[in-house]
Structure formats: structure tokens, C-alpha cells
Amino acid sequence: MYQFNYERPKSLADAEALLAKADDPKLLAGGQTLIPTLKQRLAMPSDVIDIGGLKELDFIRAEGDAIMIGAATKHATVANSADVRKHNPALAALAGGIGDPAVRHMGTLGGSIANNDPAADYPAACLALDAKIHTTKRLIEADEFFKGMFETALQDGEIIREVTFPHPEKAAYMKFRNPASRYAMVGVFVSKGPWGIRVAVTGAGQNGVFRVSEMEEALAKNWSPDAVANVKLPAKGMNADLHGSAEYRAHLVTVMAKRAVAAAG
């Protein structure tokens, strides 16, 4: 780790102010991505501003037909929340399947989507559930938020405050874990709700999370596992590495989609 100033603001407003005045600041939430990056000396921020402990970012509220989750809410809190389990069990299950218990008790929703790891789970949920991402500056639609590998619509000095997840009618997430890292090698989130039908895929694509319109159309005609079973994705654009070829990942998207539809009922 290189030397940096460590700040622990008392409020979101303080955090914004610190962010504005520092040279090359970095927000710290659960630290599950940032701290390993710092330890490997792959980042050299001047200031690390720790918002992980901010109470105003740590909440889950069910209101009307949506659930609001604060950016600093930990994966374990989401997984165990009675509200999330009741209104959006697929989201609770997704959060409960991230990493291991230690990671789930440190890692946060905001940190996960701000980081936009192409193999992370939450981006698939946001995209498939038509989530609204509220920042200190604006509201960003999930469709507009994820911009490719580790890229998001967030601007300098912008902090995620909360994410609104409208309740789905039906939803499920199926994750094929990378055997080593246990991140998603292919994760498919399917949903049916006020937004229609969505199928979002994480882990597989070279540009991060994406939607599969052929599957969405097929499911709109016939909500059943068979409907997606015949939608085969091209290998082009899929990730390939020592854990699996592009062809394998493309194949797994179909398998996971089928299983997700079956699980969603």
C-alpha cells in the first residue's frame, strides 16, 4: 500500500466536501475491492474517504411497490432482510450468494455497482429489475448506468446514495460460479414486472453486464424454460480465459437462463 490520507466523514455532506477538495480521492465502502487493489499497489489515491460507516447510507425501506436500499448496505443485510425476502426473494438470494460470509459482511451494494466488475452479481439485478440509482447529483436508470468493464456513468465527486428496486412479479438469478474466484462466470437474472420482461447477463460478456433481447422476446411470447432453451448466443463478444472459452460461456448463458426461468416459476 502506498501512503494516503484516511478520512472518516460524519455525514454524506462532509464526504462530498472532502471529495471535492482532495487531489485524487477514492471512496471506501466495504473495501472488498479497493483494499486488495491498494495492497497490490495498483492504485495510489491521495485521500481515502471512508463512507462505509455512514448510517444515512445503510438502510432498507419497503415503500409502495419498491424497495430502497442504501449504498452502504452490506450484502448480508440485504440477504437477510425480511422486506427483501418478501418482495424480492431473487435479490435476497443473489446477495446471499456473493463471495463468502466475510465478504458479505463487509461488501456493499454501492461499492459493487460503482466498481462494475464484469463478473459481479448486482449489476445483473439492477439491469434486470429496472433499478433506479440515486446519487448525490441525480437519478440514473440502470440501463444508463453500466458502461462496460469497470466503467459506469458516475462522474468525479458523485456518490451513490441508494438504489430503488421495483418489486418484480417473477424473478430469479442463476449463477455459474468461476470455480476459483466464485464470482459469476455466467450469471443470468430473469424478471417479469411493470417494466415487462428482462434478461440480464453478467460475467460472460467482454463489456460487462448486458441484456439479451432475443430471450426477452421469446419469454414475452411464452414464459417458460423452453422458450429460452433454443436461444443460442454467439461466442463473439464473450469472455475467454483459462476457466472457459467464449463458446462455453455462450452456451452457459442459455443453460442458466433456462434454469432461472424455471426457478422464477
Place this chain on the structure above:
Amino acid sequence: MSDKASGEGIGQPVRRKEDFRFITGNGHYTDDITRPRQTWAYFLRSPHAHARIRAIDTSQAEQAPGVVAIFTGKHVAADKLGGLICGWTVSSKDGTPMKVGPHPILALDTVRYVGDHVAMVVAETLADARAASELIDVDYEPLPATISLDTCQNGNAEQVHPEAPRNTCFEWELGNKPETEAAFAKASRIVKLDLKNNRLIPNAMEPRAALGEYDKGSGIYTLHTTSQNPHVARLVLSAFVGVAPEHKLRVIAPDVGGGFGSKIFIYAEETACVWAAAKVGRPIKWTGDRSEAFLSDAHGRDHLSHAELALDGNGKFLALRVKTIANLGAYLSTFSASVPTYLYGTLLSGQYDIPAIYVEVDGVYTHTAPVDAYRGAGRPEATYLVERMVETAARETGIDPAEIRRRNYIRTFPHQTPVIMNYDAGDYEASLDAAMKAIDYAGFPARKSEAARRGKLRGIGMSSYIEACGLAPSAAVGSLGAGVGLWESAEVRVNPTGNVEVLTGSHSHGQGHETTFAQLVASRLGIPMEQVEIVHGDTDKVQFGMGTYGSRSGAVGMSAIVKALDKVEAKAKKIAAHLMEAAVEDIVFENGTFTVQGTDKSLPWAQLALSAYTAHGFPSADIEPGLKEGAFYDPTNFTFPAGCHICEVEIDPDTGITRIEKFVAVDDFGTIVNPMIVEGQVHGGIAQGIGQALLEHGIYDAESGQLVTGSYMDYCMPRADDLPSFTLGFTKTVCPSNPLGMKGCGEAGAIASPPAIVNAITDALGIRDIEMPATPARVWSAIQAATPRAAAE
């Protein structure tokens, strides 16, 4: 015998004495030790697989905050330190000794793998040392790298060492070539298979660490380090590297968190720390991080083999011939030459009566981390090859896999194999029968069709393994090229109050010696285990010892203790005879009490111990005061643990995921001192075997030589949920060559399990072979390759 004693005796599942210390955070590992004025070392490592070093400029780094000193290969050379050595010399077919490239502590003009040691920065803090290392300017001339085993011996392949043309360190052979050829000529069937044994990276829980100190007053160096054999480390550091004379160097291996072979070896880091401690006049601490462990711990396995098995018309094996290319990495590590030769070729007979065997092994250099012994060391590679061949032979002949094994088992002992080993005892069919019963082999077809109804592919595979443990008779290993003898030492010190310290040359880094050794001593002397302290790991306390690896501590280390106990008892009887005014022959020692046969005279152990030290009225010509005896035990043969493991898998054809549904291990370890510890060893070994078969693979980029699997993001360590519950069973033939009849259990799981798993997977898929690790992607591809494409496509 008191209840207590019977609950602690040999064969009892006594809880491990050492665990309370470990699980309450009271262990003392090398990194826990901190000295006044201690400094920290950080090693600058090569980012290139192969490069010439044109120049190293440390001037800027020397000015960095907190820097105490910076050392490079030039400083090492100026002090005339020797390089690291390989303690086993293997000769080629033509009689020439292996071709050894120098292995400097810090690189002089060339780096030969990613992670090779370029400079050591010593600073006030680790952060200072690391920051300064980034200011060292190394002018590298990158060169092409030789990575692939397939091509490393080609004429145009980049040379790792000029001393070894075609990157070939040795071309070794074992067995009888003409007899083997003759047997092949008359065979009615020849089974052929090309096999890879994947490279593994050890990953002990505690990374390697060192703390070097120098006492100016006495001129004595002290090295605390993560070693499985501190005396061997001291010998190498003094006699070969020349850090200090042996009597001026103390090596301590305190609590060590796992080794699996990787901590047998003497590495650059601890050598540099203890050497430089005198130069900077302050203690130097180094603790490797996980990334450094991936890069620089000696790796394991990495073989490429072609094997052929000749059979007669009845499925009887006639001969085996094998050609193996074994990766040694960029430099020879401490025992690396012995692993793919004498620990491998000698086990190619397996449990079978194979009249003729001929094996050739080329040991080759590549621009990768050194490869040396890793749990099983050579024996897993041999077992994998033999058991894959036997399984393939069964399939090609149509003989049931169990039946073909039965037809070929060795049934009379001793049995001389064509590859050196003389098996002393065993009952291979007993293990096979027990394992088949435990897994309900007969019920497998029904389970397979039930799985098929669920769309799953179910397969079963077995492995009848044998290994050679209890390393090893000194004369035997000496004749094969070892630079050391492989005996073990023990000293039993009885204190005046009757409690006992046992000094052993074995070293426990997870094996539980503090428990099992104490069980042996307590039951022999009739005292509670709390009164026995096992002392190990310090060259100032234990006179000499050969350490722990190759499942030798029970068979060899405990045999030395038995020998010392025999001497203690003999002397104690002499004292008892004197005190009770009886003849020595009439003294009986039982349950901690000396009695005179046929009388009611008796003397408890504690009283005898005190008398030994008060020595009042001893006839000094006959009886010396005190009660302390030492022994060296040199085994007369290897020991031969053997058994049968059977694995049942279920494969999801949609994803390629393999689940191990059942795993049965039936092992013959001879006498078992503590079944709970033995079961733990078997569990751990199978977990590592499952890791090799399904998950783990150390991969270097074929062009750049970068370690692709340099962290847990890509190197897949087994997790609890990757493993099934194991069903264990034991059969027993006593080992005739040592006093307790023990064979050793530490490596069996890792040796036996990979072929059982791969046999099960290939059975499920109906294919000849699949490379390890059989990852979901590989299994899926194998299914795709085996299924004809749909006509429509």
C-alpha cells in the same frame, strides 16, 4: 493400567495436545517473533521469465526513507557465498551426472523465472522496504522464455542454462530394457496412453518466513524459519552456502503452519536474511505474502508421459514401459532431482506383479519456478500413471476393473519389483474388497440408471495405490545418489521428578507429533501424557535430525524414540535392581512400576527417576547417575502403505460440473497410533487429490512466462463444499521392518485419489482420457467432442 493410561495409549483417538494453543492464538510462528531493533526485508523479484541484467542501479533507492541496506547478487558474490544446492545427484543413462546450472541466492547477470530474486532491500519497516524497491532501476534485456514441456528440448528452444544443452538436466532410466522389449514383442495386447500430471502450487496456510539474527559477542547466527527440517537447513547453509560454520549457526523452526513439502527446501530468502543480519548488525525479518508464495515456493508435479502396458490374452500384465518428461523449473531445488526419478520410477510396479518394467525420465529446465517435492512427491505421479493405465486396460480388454486388478495383484511377500523396491507386506485384495463393499459397488449400475433418468452422467473409478514411505535406509538412498542419510534421532530425558522430555529430529508442522509421540512415550513409561513434552525444531536443543516429509515421522522418527526408550528402560532396571537389591533379570517394568518378580517389592517410576539423580550409593563403576538416553534409528527398508480408493461422480452434461457423490478410502497403514489424527491426514490428502483432479492448475503463459494463476482468483484451491463426506476404512498388515509396525499415512490421500476421480469421470463420459484438472469447461468440451453434432448444424 489406569483408565487414563488406556485412554491415551497406542490406538486411542486422543485429542491433539497442540490444538488448544493454535486455536487460541497462542502458537509461535516465525512471523510472531519480533526482536528489538528488527528490520524488514523485501525482495525485488524479476518481472521477466528470462532476461539478462545489464545493470542494477540502487543509488536512488538507498536514499529512500527508512532504508538500511540494499543487497544484490554482487554483494553475495563478493562474500563468496555458494549458491543453493540440490542434495541428490541423478545420473543419466550414459553415466554422466546431471547437468546443474548455478542457483545464486540473488541473481547475478540473468533472471530465469518470474519471481526470481534480484535484490533485497532492508529497511525500518516493510512499507519502507517495499517503497524503496520500486526505486531500484534494473536494466533488463528481456529474452525469449522456454515454458512448454512439449518443446523445451527442441534444438531451437531458448536455453535456461548453458551447462545443460537442450535444457536437459538428465536422461535417467530404470528397469530392464531388453526384458521389457521382449515382453512387448510377445504381448497379445498393448495399451497406450499419453498422460499429463498437472503442475500444482503448494499453498501451505502459513507463508514462508525468516528472521535472521547475528550476535556480535559470540559470533553466532540464529535463523528462525518455516522449515520442515531445520538441521538440514543448517547443514546446507553452513557446508554449501557458507553463511557460517555449523557450530556458529542455530536454526529454529518454531510452530510451522503446514508444509506439504514446500518447506523442506532451502530458499534464497532465509539464506539472505541470516547472512545479511551480520552485515547490517540488526535482526532482519521477512514474511512472504501469498503472491510471493505463488511465485516462489517450489511447485509440484508437472509431468508429461507416454506409457505402454503389455498384456497377455488373459489380462495378465507382462510389461510396462514409460517415457516421462519432468519439469524441474529454472533451477534445481533442494531435492528436485530425486522426485521424478527415485521417488517415481521405483513405484511404477504399483500393486501388481509386472515382470518387466522400463522407464526413462528426462528432467528438463524451463523458465518457471523450481519444481520439487509436494505431498506425495513422485508417488502421486507414478500412481496416476499406473492406475490410469490399468483402468484403460480394463476397458480395452472388457475385463471388469476390479477383476483385472485381482488378476495382477502381488500376493506373496517379500516381493522384489523390477524397479528396486522390495515390498515387505500387504494384502491388496483385502482393501479392494472392503472398499467395494463400502461403496456398494454392486449397486452402481442401478445408481447410474437412476442418475440418467435425472439427466446426469454417473461414473465410478478406483485406484489401487502403493507408496514407499518411511524414507529411508541410508545405505539404499546413498547408493542412489542422496547426499544425506535418512535415519532419525531421538533423545529421552527423564527429569528428577519423573516427567520426560523427548527430543526428536522429526518436525511437526501440522502432523500432531506432540500428541502421537507423547502417546507412545506415556504408554511405554506408564505416566500421563501431560508429563511428556515433545521438543523439536531447534538445532540447539536437538542434536541432529532429518526432519519430516515422505510420511517418515511415525515409521522412522517414532522408531528412534522406541530405541531410546529401550535404553532408558534398560538403565532404569539396573537402577531398580540396585535399589531393591535384586538381579536385573528379575526386574519387571509395567504400568509405571518396577517390581521384583516373585516378591512384593516395588518402586514407582517417579521414585526411580529421583533416585537416578540423587545417585546415593550407586556403585559408580556400574551405574552412572542420571537417566537420559539417545538413539539413532536407520530403517532397514522403506515402508509400503497401500490401499484402494473408489470414487463415484455425477456430471451435469449441461454445465460440465462434476460432483463427487461418494468417496471411499480403505488404507493399510500398519499400526495406527491415533486413528483420529490418521483420519485427518487421509481427509487432507484426499482434499489435495481432489484439488489436483478437479480444481488446481499452476499455469504459465506459454509466451511471456508470466504466472497466470498467481492468486486465488485464478488458482482454484479446494473449498469445503467441493468435497464430499469421505468414508474411510482400514485394513492392517503390520510393517515387519520397524518396531511399531507402522507404515505412514500422510500422503496416501493425495496419491490415491486423483486416478480414482479421473477413472470415474472418464467412465461417466465414456472417453479414454481427460486432462487434470477436469474443470467444468474441460468436461463440457469433452462432452461436445464426444457427441456428434446435431445433423441440422
